[in-house]
Amino acid sequence: MSAPASPSVPTPAPVSAHLSASPGGSGPTEAELLDFVRRVATDAEAVASLPLDPEGRTWVQLEGPGGSEAWLIGWPPGTGTGWHDHADSIGAFTTAAGTLKELSLAARLPTDGWKTLELTEGIDRSRELTAGQGRAFGRHHVHEVLNESTTEHAVSVHAYYPPLPRIRRYSRTGDLLRLEQVERPEDWQ
16 A cells, blocks of 8 residues: 555544454564454445545545554545555555455565666566455565556555555556655655
8 A cells, every 4th residue: 555645534433453463562464464454344334434535545544453554445446556565564455345456576676775676577466356355465565556447436455564664666667667755654644
């Protein structure tokens, strides 16, 4: 998920997760985050609490499990995140309504010290996630999430642990991936 620049909707009361952190106090695992987003995605009341805007994405922050950051996001037709990663956070997301497409790279990229990388052949992945489908991912996962529908909103649930320390945004032209910007939480206020 790309962290929103500024919320365009009022934030309702947080949705609670009744999930404890992993043994040793290290926070929730990828599997626990995926379980959380799947449960929230089936909560019709939580999903209906999200106002949908035909012009731009909308979101509400949720109370994630074990200190994680969580979001319910509305995607108007034709919207997407652009290529990005979530730095040192693990995460999970599930589509609650509509269909989302995830484009990702099946390679671990260097975390720092580069501006442009030439990607090797065969690392591109694409998945279509309809309502109820989701996935978890590890640290430094580079992806782009899209609502390719021309008529239908999509809604999804996302969770990250630790809460997003930064997001790196990329542009992509063919096999070239270029680091464009690094955003920190204070940039999203």
